[in-house]
Amino acid sequence: MTKRVRSVAAVIALGGLSVAALAGCSSPSTGTTDGKVSIQIGDRPSADRPEDRAYFDKRVEAFQQANPDITLEPVETSYDASTFQALSAGGSLPTVMSVPLTEPAGLIKRGQAADLTDVLKDEGLLDSLNPTVLKLAENSEGRAYAIPTNAYSFGLVYNRELFTKAGLDPDSPPATWDEVRAAAKKIHDATGAAGFSILTTANTGGWQFSGMTYSFGGTVENEDGSQATFDDKPSTQALQLISDMRWKDGTMPENTLYDIPTQGQDFAAGKIGMIxxxxxxxxxxxxxxxLPADSFGIGGMPQAKADEGTLGGGTVQIVDPKASAEQQAAAVKWVKFFYLQRYLDETTAVDDAKASNEAGSVTGLPGLPVVNSDQYSTYFDWIADYINVPSANFTSYLDASASIPVVAEPVNNAQEVYGALDTVVQTVLTDQDADIPSLLSTAQTDVQSRLSR
Incomplete structure (x- = not known):
């Protein structure tokens, strides 16, 4: 939902580039001549980000030295929902570029991304990718049309120190919403801190509420984004839980207008147990x-019942469907080199981790992996000497990531959907007698009118 902006080097450490604004475009290079192939690669950082641009260009140079038969033409073109369709229709997309993880389903349906399944097999990548994340880039027949390079999914972040004070096991965070509710009560009774909190403003309330709806087995839009779908039992159950924790249990904060910075401040200060x-x-x-590093814990997204779903997002790489077979192969080689090599090559992994650690950066932060669990485990074995985060505190999150389905964000007008749901969440937290079915019905009518425009 939010764009986490860091340097290229830092974002690459998580597996992908941040998506910059569209800064320019040109027609893709022609394909193959004299046994050599030329491709355009999108997402080159703009000149006002000199360090990121220099890093990108250095990696381009290194790739071309390792692959002398491939010429890379970097361009600043990057994903922008307002211009992508025009670029695609005009044949002006780069050969390979980043798009949000919400996009593959629509791109596949419109024929705007190449089928990469066979190329991924030939490059030895297909079996190395995380099947849970890759599924979001596949069609109904299991053919892959994009390469995930960065992914996240919701989980339950919690204060391990408050868990200990409340008599809870910090190594066993709640896995269900019933367990969250019970743990919140223990935290509040033992420490006076709010047991649980949800964001509510700047579209973040709707974002997190959508994630809760997924975890109750529901959705907020249908697959193609033509129909709002949250006026149903899962959304009602999620809202009722929030209402009960606020008004019956008294375990949510009095402050009902949280955004990410203000909630983070209160969490780090020990005023909130779980978010x-x-x-x-x-x-x-x-x-x-x-917050002391040892106090940070994260588990999987709590579920109403086993393995309903968790909201996820991230970045995938697509290849222009007009690209030749040789260009597709070259594009996949570039993606592997630039985004995934650290997970597949020990020397690259160690060199990057050592440089990150020596620079004082967070190194070895676990997350939703874009590679399979065995490869991800091997990666952490390679960089063990340079990890500077408490890896054991992420075990529950990683275990859950292997089983809970990742559900992408809404594909159509997500921010408008989230904004409408912000109001719903705020009302439930400020009005003890809020009519939940009526709130959802009104919001759904509002959202549907936007989706139908």
Missing amino acids: IGASDSYYNIVQNLK
Whole structure:
């Protein structure tokens, strides 16, 4: 939902580039001449980000030295929902570029991404990718049309110190919403801190509420984004839980207007026991707001019953369907080299981790992997000497990531959907007698009118 902006080097450490604004485009290079292939690669950082641009260009140079038969033409073109369709129709997309993880289903349906299944097999990548994440880039027949390079999914971020004070096991966070409710009560009774909190403003309330709806087995839009779908039992159950914890249990904060910074401040100060977040919440809460690293814990997204779903997002790489077979192969080689090599090659992994550690950066932060669990485990074995985060505190999250289905964010007008749901969540937290079915019905009518435009 939010764009986590860091340097290229830092984002690459998580498996992908951040998506910059569209800065320019040109027609893709022609394909193959004299046994050599030329491709355009999108997402080159703009000149106002000199360090990121220099890093990108250095990797381009290294790739071309290792692959002298491939010429890379970097361009600044990157994904922008307002311009992508025009670029695609005009044949002006780069050969390979980043798009959000919400997009593959629509791109596949419109024929705007190449089928990469066979190329991924030939490159030895298909079996190395995380099947849970790759599924979001596949069609109904299991053919892969994009390569995941960065992913996150919601989990339950919690304060391990408050868990201990409340008599809870910090190594066994709640796995169901009933367990969350019970743990919140224990935290509040033992420490006076709010047991649980949800975001509510700047579209983040709707974002997290959508994630809760997924975890109750529901959705907020149908697959193609033509129909709002949250006026149903799962959304009602999620809202009722929030209402009960606020008004019956008294375990949610009196402050009902949280955004990410303000909630993070209260969490880091020990005023909140549990929040919804992803593993990279660590950057804000520990690195920036100075919660002791050993107090940071994260488990899987609580479920109403086993393996309903968790909201996920991230970045995938697509290849222009007009690209030749040789260009597709070259594009996949570039993606493997630039985004995934650290997970597949020990020397690259160690060199990058050592440089990150020596620079004082967070190194070895676990998250939702884009490679399979065996490869991810091997990666952490390679970099063990340079990890500077409490890896054991992420075990529950990683275990859950292997079983809970990842459900992408809404594909159509997600921010408008989230904004409408912000109001619903705020009302439930400020009005003890809020009519939940009526709130959802009104919001759904509002959202549907936007989706139908």
